[in-house]
Amino acid sequence: MSDRVAIIGVGWSGFRPITPEFSYKELMYEAARRAYSDAGVDPRRDVESFITVAEDFHEGTSIFDEYTPDQLGAVLKPMHTIAGDGLHGLATAYMLVKTGQFSIVALEGHSKASNMLTHAGITAYAQDPVLNRPLRLNTHFVAGMEMNRYLYDTGTTPEQCAQVVVKNRRNALDNPSAPYGAELSLDEVLSGPHLSWPLGMRETAEHVDGAITLVIANEEKALALSNYPIWILGIGWSNDSPALENRDWSSANYIKDAARFAYRQAGIHHSYQAIDFAEVDDLYAYRELQSLEALGFFKPGEAGQVTEEGLTHRDGAFPVNVSGGSLGMGNLLDANGLARALEVVLQLRGTAGPRQLDEVSIGLAQSWRGVPTASGAVAILGN
Amino acid sequence: MSDKISNYPGTPLSEKEIRDGNVLSIHDQMPGDFSWDTGVAIGRYLAGLKEGVILGSHCTHCRRTVVPPRNVCEWCFRPMDSFIPLRDTGTVNTFSLCYVTWDVQRIKEPETPAVIEIDGASPLHGIMHKLGEVDPQQISIGMRVKAVWKPAAKREGAITDILYFKPIQE
Numbered sequence A: 001m002s003d004r005v006a007i008i009g010v011g012w013s014g015f016r017p018i019t020p021e022f023s024y025k026e027l028m029y030e031a032a033r034r035a036y037s038d039a040g041v042d043p044r045r046d047v048e049s050f051i052t053v054a055e056d057f058h059e060g061t062s063i064f065d066e067y068t069p070d071q072l073g074a075v076l077k078p079m080h081t082i083a084g085d086g087l088h089g090l091a092t093a094y095m096l097v098k099t100g101q102f103s104i105v106a107l108e109g110h111s112k113a114s115n116m117l118t119h120a121g122i123t124a125y126a127q128d129p130v131l132n133r134p135l136r137l138n139t140h141f142v143a144g145m146e147m148n149r150y151l152y153d154t155g156t157t158p159e160q161c162a163q164v165v166v167k168n169r170r171n172a173l174d175n176p177s178a179p180y181g182a183e184l185s186l187d188e189v190l191s192g193p194h195l196s197w198p199l200g201m202r203e204t205a206e207h208v209d210g211a212i213t214l215v216i217a218n219e220e221k222a223l224a225l226s227n228y229p230i231w232i233l234g235i236g237w238s239n240d241s242p243a244l245e246n247r248d249w250s251s252a253n254y255i256k257d258a259a260r261f262a263y264r265q266a267g268i269h270h271s272y273q274a275i276d277f278a279e280v281d282d283l284y285a286y287r288e289l290q291s292l293e294a295l296g297f298f299k300p301g302e303a304g305q306v307t308e309e310g311l312t313h314r315d316g317a318f319p320v321n322v323s324g325g326s327l328g329m330g331n332l333l334d335a336n337g338l339a340r341a342l343e344v345v346l347q348l349r350g351t352a353g354p355r356q357l358d359e360v361s362i363g364l365a366q367s368w369r370g371v372p373t374a375s376g377a378v379a380i381l382g383n
Numbered sequence B: 001m002s003d004k005i006s007n008y009p010g011t012p013l014s015e016k017e018i019r020d021g022n023v024l025s026i027h028d029q030m031p032g033d034f035s036w037d038t039g040v041a042i043g044r045y046l047a048g049l050k051e052g053v054i055l056g057s058h059c060t061h062c063r064r065t066v067v068p069p070r071n072v073c074e075w076c077f078r079p080m081d082s083f084i085p086l087r088d089t090g091t092v093n094t095f096s097l098c099y100v101t102w103d104v105q106r107i108k109e110p111e112t113p114a115v116i117e118i119d120g121a122s123p124l125h126g127i128m129h130k131l132g133e134v135d136p137q138q139i140s141i142g143m144r145v146k147a148v149w150k151p152a153a154k155r156e157g158a159i160t161d162i163l164y165f166k167p168i169q170e
């Protein structure tokens, strides 16, 4: 008996800088309704378990699981929230199906970042309270320090990082759900104000509101319900030591490790040859380059060069963040990994509209939980 | 083994020493301010309260009328888009007499939280509020009550536009 696991439905609501018209529950409902319709399932009858990814501090509500069943169709069904990125949630859904106990699982993630009035203060609560927080630094400083050491060690240039912004925001113009599409010149990106030098404000993804739901099923249900099931070929995650005092600042070893984990499952030995395109973390522009190297697509210092040469452009040999990435679509907090997976699904289905890539069969989605974390996840999907 | 030891080495700690800062710890307070978008359904509900009206919503599929209103029926997963004014009277489903305050002070006169099933809504659908103008010892399950509203000029579109529910004789 085969036991593959597939994504059979996707739905989303957004993405906009503010969404005063909807409560977070109503955003979730819209995304869920679309995903269930896309999958051809009735959540009350067919979906057997539900997962959300959410961080209580982002929601302003503790024990956030309690507030999720109604709008997902999960009342009196197994439902839990995990405090992790969307791809951690996808790994959890994958494992639930793999247990054999659940044939169809729904996974939801969302952002109501616009409702957080003291974002910097809330994010500062991710800093170590005894050793780091008393210094009273805006948490973006972690990205500034990481970028600085990454550039120093790899010879990557600020111009190469800015190229990522130009590319991704250009890509976003062809994504109707992406609010930050723009034609920018390299100079426009580089001439913006600094956030935490060498990191510029224009190299940092802006927050957005939105919700994303995926429906995940076992092979039998996937083949019965879907014309284009997208198979989860491998999924891995990893966490480095969180200490700012002694982490490896330049090479994102947790992404390397998560990738190894996922490649091993998928039977991939040469990631660049095996994978056709990627959606990777770009919450800060340099992160796209650092992630591409950690994922083994390029050697340290090469990602910036190939980006300048156009290799990762939409019509290049290895397209990266065709969706616009987080720079183009916005920072969706815990749902960022779901946004990356969503684009991979649309591309593999051949339903990505004007930004559709030709002849793609395997795509990679990668996420990071943002500053100050050292945790990330990688999913490899195939059609 | 312990009964063979008459004197333990070390220094005992008192509460005073912790209070006086002789034991090191780090104190911090979170600047966590939120502003929740109320959305379509709860937004209308709050706007209704400002007008002195309790709104419910109706599911055409299972025919329940629920309060507070929502835009999805959690049982049918169908959209709900008809908002119906309900009466401001109802029946106590359950209550408690709470002898500690929100910030953990002991009190002699208890707080009186209650769920009131609102007239016009389906069974088990009500408002979480407090009871007033009543001897706490006289409150009972099944008691009939009515909303006591803030003066119209002072209402702001919040659950506190209803001050409390008080008993009524019918």
Ligand SMILES: [Zn+2]
Binding pocket: B059, B060, B061, B062, B063, B064, B073, B074, B075, B076, B077, B078
């Ligand atoms: Zn219903």
